[in-house]
Amino acid sequence: MMQQPPPSQTQPGMAPPPPPQGAAGQPPQWGAIPPPMTHQYAPPPQQPPAMWGQPPPQAHYGQVPPPQPYYAAPPAMAAPAAADEVKTLWIGDLQAWMDENYIYNCFAATGEVQSVKLIRDKQSGQLQGYGFVEFISHAAADRVLQTYNGQMMPNVEMVFRLNWASAGEKRDDTPDYTIFVGDLAADVTDYLLQETFRVHYPSVKGAKVVTDKMTMRSKGYGFVKFGDPTEQARAMTEMNGMLCSSRPMRIGPAANKKTTWGSGESTKCSRSSV
DNA sequence: ACTGAGCGA
Numbered sequence: 001m002m003q004q005p006p007p008s009q010t011q012p013g014m015a016p017p018p019p020p021q022g023a024a025g026q027p028p029q030w031g032a033i034p035p036p037m038t039h040q041y042a043p044p045p046q047q048p049p050a051m052w053g054q055p056p057p058q059a060h061y062g063q064v065p066p067p068q069p070y071y072a073a074p075p076a077m078a079a080p081a082a083a084d085e086v087k088t089l090w091i092g093d094l095q096a097w098m099d100e101n102y103i104y105n106c107f108a109a110t111g112e113v114q115s116v117k118l119i120r121d122k123q124s125g126q127l128q129g130y131g132f133v134e135f136i137s138h139a140a141a142d143r144v145l146q147t148y149n150g151q152m153m154p155n156v157e158m159v160f161r162l163n164w165a166s167a168g169e170k171r172d173d174t175p176d177y178t179i180f181v182g183d184l185a186a187d188v189t190d191y192l193l194q195e196t197f198r199v200h201y202p203s204v205k206g207a208k209v210v211t212d213k214m215t216m217r218s219k220g221y222g223f224v225k226f227g228d229p230t231e232q233a234r235a236m237t238e239m240n241g242m243l244c245s246s247r248p249m250r251i252g253p254a255a256n257k258k259t260t261w262g263s264g265e266s267t268k269c270s271r272s273s274v
Numbered sequence: 275a276c277t278g279a280g281c282g283a
Contacts, residue, residue, distance in 0.1 A: 092280040119282055130280060165281060182276045210278050221276045255277045 087114065087141050088165040092130040093158065094118070103133060106154060112140035132165050150216035159216060176205060177232035178254040182221040184209060185245040193222050196244045201235055203228035223254055 091103065100116045107113045118131035135141040141164075149162040181193065194207035209222035226232040240251040 090281050117282070128282095130282090132282065161280075163280085178278095180277055184276090208278060210276085212275070213279080217275090219275050219278095221278090223278060250276080252277085257278060 086164055087136070087138050088132050088134045089141050089145055090130065090163045090165040091133055091161065092163075093161040094127065094129045094131065095156065095158075096127050096129070099127065100131075102154075103131065106160075107133065107144055107148070110135075110140065110144060112136045112144075174227060177226040177229045178223050178257075179226070179232060179236055180221065180252045180254045181207075181224055181244075182250040182252065183247055184218060184220050184222060184249065185247045186218050186220070188218065188222070188245045190222070193224060193244060196242075197224050197235060197239065200239070201226060201228070201231040203231045 094103075098118075100118055103118065104113055104116045112135050114134040114136050116131065116133050119128040120126060121128060133141075133144075135144065145162050145164070148160045150159050152158070153160055184193070188209055190207050190209050193209055194204060197207065198204040203226050205225040205227050207222060207224045210219045211217060212219055224235070226235065236251055236253070239249060241248045243249075
């Protein structure tokens, strides 16, 4: 694979990207940290949790924006249903040189990382570009999700891609009934979209605003998932043209989607007929 | 910007 210059697009309000590493494709040096011999990387046990009072080790991170642990922001995305138990975040879009040490150090300043597990190919042992970061609590994981997701990663010109780990763990086997919602204002979040519908339809399971992969900004449309097909059908007509944030929504049937931000293949759509 | 993104032994 050729090393091509990444887009030098810097977002306003963000720190300028760090200078490129000397050798292209070479991982940054983390000092004397030995490479993990196992697939599981855990912090040393003598490290006390919840070290919010301490300054983060900036020397290692360079341009990482400091997390703001005391700011209790409303959830930008709807937490999973069985939220009490969920302490693990999925992390994706990783580069091959980003190992457990790198990922662990990304969140070490929180003092709340339980373990880091990156997925490798069985034969080659090559990193697959995603993994799982477990935290000491759901609240800790939620803080990291809200604070780091979409922010610059250390030593590289790309942003964190984080989400709740969902696939392997909990399984909601009830079918989903999804609608498409367009014309969304730029500030509409998953949570706002979900609540806009939930106050009228108690069977609303969740909502997702589609964001641009690079900028993490809203693309102006999203999806709302219902548990009850009757409420789905009602919402299609009753909520069309209703305000969400500052703009009237345009509602339509959702095209089929096989992946699982919901419960997989059981995503039923009211695509009436052809 | 108008049909979603990726999930482990």
